[in-house]
Amino acid sequence: MKSGNGGCLHCSHQLCAKRVPIFSALEEKELSQVVDLILRRQYEKGEMILLEGAELDSLIIVNHGMVKAFRYTEEGKEQILYLFSEGDFFGEKNLLSRGEATYNAEALERTHVCMIRNEDFQELLRDYPEISLKIIRELSARLDRLEGALQSMGTKNAEARLSAVLLEFAGKYGTSHPEGIQFDLPFSREGIANYIGAARETVSRRLNRLQEEGIIDMIGNKKIIIKDKNALKL
Amino acid sequence: MKSGNGGCLHCSHQLCAKRVPIFSALEEKELSQVVDLILRRQYEKGEMILLEGAELDSLIIVNHGMVKAFRYTEEGKEQILYLFSEGDFFGEKNLLSRGEATYNAEALERTHVCMIRNEDFQELLRDYPEISLKIIRELSARLDRLEGALQSMGTKNAEARLSAVLLEFAGKYGTSHPEGIQFDLPFSREGIANYIGAARETVSRRLNRLQEEGIIDMIGNKKIIIKDKNALKL
DNA sequence: CGCCGTTTTGAAGACAGTCAAGATGCGTGG
DNA sequence: CCACGCATCTTGACTGTCTTCAAAACGGCG
Numbered sequence: 001m002k003s004g005n006g007g008c009l010h011c012s013h014q015l016c017a018k019r020v021p022i023f024s025a026l027e028e029k030e031l032s033q034v035v036d037l038i039l040r041r042q043y044e045k046g047e048m049i050l051l052e053g054a055e056l057d058s059l060i061i062v063n064h065g066m067v068k069a070f071r072y073t074e075e076g077k078e079q080i081l082y083l084f085s086e087g088d089f090f091g092e093k094n095l096l097s098r099g100e101a102t103y104n105a106e107a108l109e110r111t112h113v114c115m116i117r118n119e120d121f122q123e124l125l126r127d128y129p130e131i132s133l134k135i136i137r138e139l140s141a142r143l144d145r146l147e148g149a150l151q152s153m154g155t156k157n158a159e160a161r162l163s164a165v166l167l168e169f170a171g172k173y174g175t176s177h178p179e180g181i182q183f184d185l186p187f188s189r190e191g192i193a194n195y196i197g198a199a200r201e202t203v204s205r206r207l208n209r210l211q212e213e214g215i216i217d218m219i220g221n222k223k224i225i226i227k228d229k230n231a232l233k234l
Numbered sequence: 235m236k237s238g239n240g241g242c243l244h245c246s247h248q249l250c251a252k253r254v255p256i257f258s259a260l261e262e263k264e265l266s267q268v269v270d271l272i273l274r275r276q277y278e279k280g281e282m283i284l285l286e287g288a289e290l291d292s293l294i295i296v297n298h299g300m301v302k303a304f305r306y307t308e309e310g311k312e313q314i315l316y317l318f319s320e321g322d323f324f325g326e327k328n329l330l331s332r333g334e335a336t337y338n339a340e341a342l343e344r345t346h347v348c349m350i351r352n353e354d355f356q357e358l359l360r361d362y363p364e365i366s367l368k369i370i371r372e373l374s375a376r377l378d379r380l381e382g383a384l385q386s387m388g389t390k391n392a393e394a395r396l397s398a399v400l401l402e403f404a405g406k407y408g409t410s411h412p413e414g415i416q417f418d419l420p421f422s423r424e425g426i427a428n429y430i431g432a433a434r435e436t437v438s439r440r441l442n443r444l445q446e447e448g449i450i451d452m453i454g455n456k457k458i459i460i461k462d463k464n465a466l467k468l
Numbered sequence: 469c470g471c472c473g474t475t476t477t478g479a480a481g482a483c484a485g486t487c488a489a490g491a492t493g494c495g496t497g498g
Numbered sequence: 499c500c501a502c503g504c505a506t507c508t509t510g511a512c513t514g515t516c517t518t519c520a521a522a523a524c525g526g527c528g
Contacts, residue, residue: 014360024507073389079384092374096367132359135370136330140329145334151313152309153387154311155312189475190475197387198516201516202515204477221525382485391484422506422507432485434507435486435509439484455494
């Protein structure tokens with residue numbers, strides 16, 4: 001799966017590494033060094049990229065596509081922790097210490113990833129300390145999101161959590177539309193449920209209620225138009 | 235509040251900085267450089283160290299004592315996000331970009347902190363890149379805990395979340411005892427409730443139930459002895 | 469067009485939240 | 499050292515929200 005110089009399937013030459021925020025501080029030449037360290041892989045929709053408990057010795061960067069990161073409880077309930085898309089990375093936990101993955105990662109659509117071996121990446125960090133700063137910044141942002149999610153889970157009801165997640169998706173994937181903000185849900189009802197910690201039936205019911213109240217419009221099962229953004233903000 | 239060379243109230247000379255994991259990679263001489271940048275403060279039990287929304291331009295390191303970090307919802311419900319003790323730091327979010335605190339921090343007992351201005355700390359990072367690695371490691375650990383907490387909140391009932399938090403405290407503060415592991419609860423019932431996302435009455439009830447079942451023993455309101463660790467692990 | 473997976477809808481039941489009252493315990497001051 | 503008073507914790511009854519189970523409707527895809 002290793003690609004030499006011209007082997008990137010998706011992007012011309014090394015430009016793909018440039019799209020990754022953590023490398024954005026690097027010069028062209030430096031980038032090409034990085035590119036040589038990269039292993040590329042492609043996953044189809046539904047394929048597992050990473051299994052909880054598996055040895056992981058690489059940092060994985062999403063180049064194109066979408067990935068859900070999640071854990072199972074003993075009873076088989078799934079909790080989605082992250083939704084990664086272009087430019088996001090994961091597997092950073094074992095960057096320094098050897099260890100096992102703490103969550104599963106599954107491609108939600110055809111997904112291209114770049115992988116860099118921990119040892120190689122550690123060298124990069126030594127050579128380019130700015131990358132460390134980028135990572136700190138990104139981890140901080142991730143903590144921010146988790147802190148918000150934790151607060152939601154601990155203090156808000158299902159409807160409020162659903163509203164919050166609709167706003168999250170709108171912010172990330174939304175495009176302008178005459179009636180409001182439009183976007184495609186990245187998950188099925190069950191996925192949304194597992195993201196906000198609710199039952200899928202609850203998600204259905206609440207979503208319909210929001211539509212009845214005129215706050216959102218649903219087109220099919222995936223498309224959402226947020227007509228009254230402020231009503232969701234409560 | 236700035237202290238010169240010998241002004242540390244609590245520890246002799248610069249040794250206090252040594253207790254802080256993120257500086258553990260530094261040599262004696264380097265440490266003394268760090269110490270010169272440090273502002274020290276002491277807070278009494280109940281005092282606020284940081285208010286959500288306030289400008290924050292320093293990294294804060296807990297030298298001695300205990301700090302709870304929490305947020306309020308619009309309805310006034312409190313969600314505790316972290317429990318910081320000796321060696322932990324916070325305020326790292328604005329290390330690189332100027333910004334406001336995203337949570338409140340309150341001293342749970344008499345607490346000594348060290349503060350380092352962001353600008354100074356950024357220089358430290360430049361001079362000693364290993365500090366960045368320490369921070370990445372710590373942020374990863376923090377993500378780990380939040381991921382676990384989020385999973386608990388999303389998929390488990392109040393009793394399971396309470397059990398998990400008892401084990402967490404036991405691991406952090408527990409000492410061996412003939413009947414099991416003993417420790418003091420860092421929070422009141424209400425605090426525990428706000429940590430696990432439950433009502434204080436629920437915490438009371440579940441705690442009593444665990445005692446009735448012989449899994450734990452409570453001595454007064456603060457002391458807990460975990461008699462059957464495995465029973466809590468479900 | 470028909471099938472299968474997903475979504476919706478309904479009804480029942482459980483868990484946890486709220487409100488209210490009483491008990492306990494701790495710190496203070498006499 | 500005891501007694502008082504306030505804060506915290508416990509207990510009980512009730513309510514509401516969400517989950518669960520079951521069945522019907524929908525929708526996408528071969």
